[in-house]
Amino acid sequence: MTTTNGNSDTVPIKGVPCNNRIEALTKHFYDEFGCKPTYFVRIPGRVNIIGEHIDYCGYPVLPMALEQDILVAADLTKDSKLYLRNINSKYEKFDLKINPFEDIDIKPDSNGKPFWYNYVLCGIKGGLEFINNEIIHGIRLFVDGIIPPASGLSSSSALVSAACLAFLYAQGASLNKIEIATLCAKSERYIGTQGGGMDQAIAFLAEKYSAQYITWQPLKATPVALPEEASFVVAHSLAEANKAATNDYNRRVIECRLAARILVTSSGATANKKVITLCQAQNILGKTLTEMVDLVHDFLPKEIYTKTEVCSILSIDEKTMNNLYLTPNTSHLNEFKLKQRALHVFEEALRVEDFRKTCTQSTVNGKTAHTNGSNGVTKDVSESTIVKLGELMCSSHDSLKNLYECSHENLDRLVDISRKMNVHCRLTGAGWGGCVVALCPNDRVNEYIEMLKDEFYVLKGLIANSVHSNRLTTSQRRRLRRKTLK
Numbered sequence: 373m374t375t376t377n378g379n380s381d382t383v384p385i386k387g388v389p390c391n392n393r394i395e396a397l398t399k400h401f402y403d404e405f406g407c408k409p410t411y412f413v414r415i416p417g418r419v420n421i422i423g424e425h426i427d428y429c430g431y432p433v434l435p436m437a438l439e440q441d442i443l444v445a446a447d448l449t450k451d452s453k454l455y456l457r458n459i460n461s462k463y464e465k466f467d468l469k470i471n472p473f474e475d476i477d478i479k480p481d482s483n484g485k486p487f488w489y490n491y492v493l494c495g496i497k498g499g500l501e502f503i504n505n506e507i508i509h510g511i512r513l514f515v516d517g518i519i520p521p522a523s524g525l526s527s528s529s530a531l532v533s534a535a536c537l538a539f540l541y542a543q544g545a546s547l548n549k550i551e552i553a554t555l556c557a558k559s560e561r562y563i564g565t566q567g568g569g570m571d572q573a574i575a576f577l578a579e580k581y582s583a584q585y586i587t588w589q590p591l592k593a594t595p596v597a598l599p600e601e602a603s604f605v606v607a608h609s610l611a612e613a614n615k616a617a618t619n620d621y622n623r624r625v626i627e628c629r630l631a632a633r634i635l636v637t638s639s640g641a642t643a644n645k646k647v648i649t650l651c652q653a654q655n656i657l658g659k660t661l662t663e664m665v666d667l668v669h670d671f672l673p674k675e676i677y678t679k680t681e682v683c684s685i686l687s688i689d690e691k692t693m694n695n696l697y698l699t700p701n702t703s704h705l706n707e708f709k710l711k712q713r714a715l716h717v718f719e720e721a722l723r724v725e726d727f728r729k730t731c732t733q734s735t736v737n738g739k740t741a742h743t744n745g746s747n748g749v750t751k752d753v754s755e756s757t758i759v760k761l762g763e764l765m766c767s768s769h770d771s772l773k774n775l776y777e778c779s780h781e782n783l784d785r786l787v788d789i790s791r792k793m794n795v796h797c798r799l800t801g802a803g804w805g806g807c808v809v810a811l812c813p814n815d816r817v818n819e820y821i822e823m824l825k826d827e828f829y830v831l832k833g834l835i836a837n838s839v840h841s842n843r844l845t846t847s848q849r850r851r852l853r854r855k856t857l858k
């Protein structure tokens with residue numbers, strides 16, 4: 373967070389650059405509200421390296437923060453109103469009287485797509501609950517976001533978290549990083565998706581030059597050293613997917629809940645809580661992750677389970693199933709893929725452990741790795757380590773594509789193109805569009821990026837400059853011409 377002096381000059385705060393964006397935002401703020409912002413909030417996006425769709429099942433994940441962020445200029449008001457503006461004119465302005473005695477209603481548009489300001493309202497609603505509705509100040513917020521939206525890099529959580537933090541700062545509330553990360557995870561669920569908390573955790577607990585191994589209950593982040601010889605390249609598939617606009621995400625969440633309950637019930641065990649995660653099921657049964665994979669084959673052998681079948685296995689009626697396990701946007705579903713989802717979760721959790729162990733092992737092929745800095749942020753690792761990490765990322769993508777069915781043809785295309793260059797990548801974030809993250813040896817990064825431009829972005833019509841089209845083969849050039857003519 374950074375503050376200004378309330379006059380025309382922006383005062384640089386330690387660790388926060390007084391850059392062009394802060395200056396531009398200050399000017400926009402002044403032009404709109406006739407006063408300078410008194411503080412700024414900055415929340416990063418994230419890239420998840422491995423551990424996809426397992427945070428809400430209680431398993432550890434391995435994300436790191438990105439430079440791209442949501443930056444918000446803010447000021448207090450004497451009324452209890454929210455005045456919300458966005459530097460990007462496609463996001464319309466929004467004002468709201470915050471009445472502490474009335475619930476903030478967060479409704480999507482008539483097509484079920486959330487309004488952009490709903491994410492801000494989620495943060496404020498969560499903040500209000502934290503202060504027991506004892507609002508002292510209203511706020512003016514001006515948002516400048518540069519995380520590609522709906523792309524699996526967590527623009528939504530950065531926006532929710534920035535709003536929640538800005539609001540709580542205005543109320544003089546005090547809470548630590550773990551508390552605010554937990555509060556923001558809860559707040560974002562008001563948008564309708566039952567997220568696991570990874571995005572908000574890394575938003576507040578990230579450290580420079582390091583990924584974080586995030587564990588749950590209690591929430592904890594442990595820095596993980598990444599190979600110095602390789603870079604993580606994030607590439608956009610050019611397909612966007614707004615997670616709260618469909619029930620794809622919640623469908624996976626509830627399939628995992630049902631699978632967890634059936635595994636426990638079918639094993640003859642009991643669970644105190646009605647809704648349990650797959651990780652809780654594992655703990656109740658006292659099994660290893662590999663044994664859980666075997667249990668899935670034993671107790672969830674079918675490709676598809678109907679609602680009637682699930683009710684019969686759990687000895688409950690449909691109403692109980694709807695109320696206990698399903699969400700408003702999944703209660704009409706009649707078919708569930710339980711085996712596939714549970715297999716992905718247990719195997720992905722195994723991959724996270726393998727990935728982390730490979731990164732943190734101190735001796736690689738007889739060669740002692742060295743660490744740099746107190747938390748061991750950089751290391752020497754051999755080529756075989758990078759190959760091993762790449763293979764884990766590759767298996768993760770295959771599982772997300774085939775078992776979890778959350779990929780997209782453009783993401784698969786990027787993965788296939790990368791494989792040709794022996795670079796491994798996987799979709800990152802929730803999927804159905806968005807980005808891939810690739811692990812590429814440093815000395816091949818430029819070549820890799822050029823290859824992605826030639827083989828993907830030029831053919832998709834995003835770049836068609838002569839430098840790149842000159843490098844195309846005749847058939848590629850023909851395809852591009854056909855595409856351009858369409």
Ligand code: ADP
Pocket residue numbers: 442458463486487488489491515516517518519520521522523524525526527528529531613614615616801802806
């Ligand atoms: P992501 O993978 O980026 O988190 P989501 O589908 O969860 O994608 O959320 C994307 C939504 O967040 C956008 O459709 C938009 O409503 C909101 N959003 C993201 N960035 C901004 C921004 N800079 N300004 C306003 N709204 C934003």
Ligand code: NG1
Pocket residue numbers: 420423424425426427428523524525526527528529560565566567568569570571615800801802803
């Ligand atoms: P994105 O793609 O950023 O919306 C979502 C969830 C995460 C996690 C990943 C999949 C939210 C806010 N975020 O991320 O918790 O489940 O998908 O690993 O729901």
Ligand code: MG
Pocket residue numbers: 526527528529615
């Ligand atoms: Mg999101």
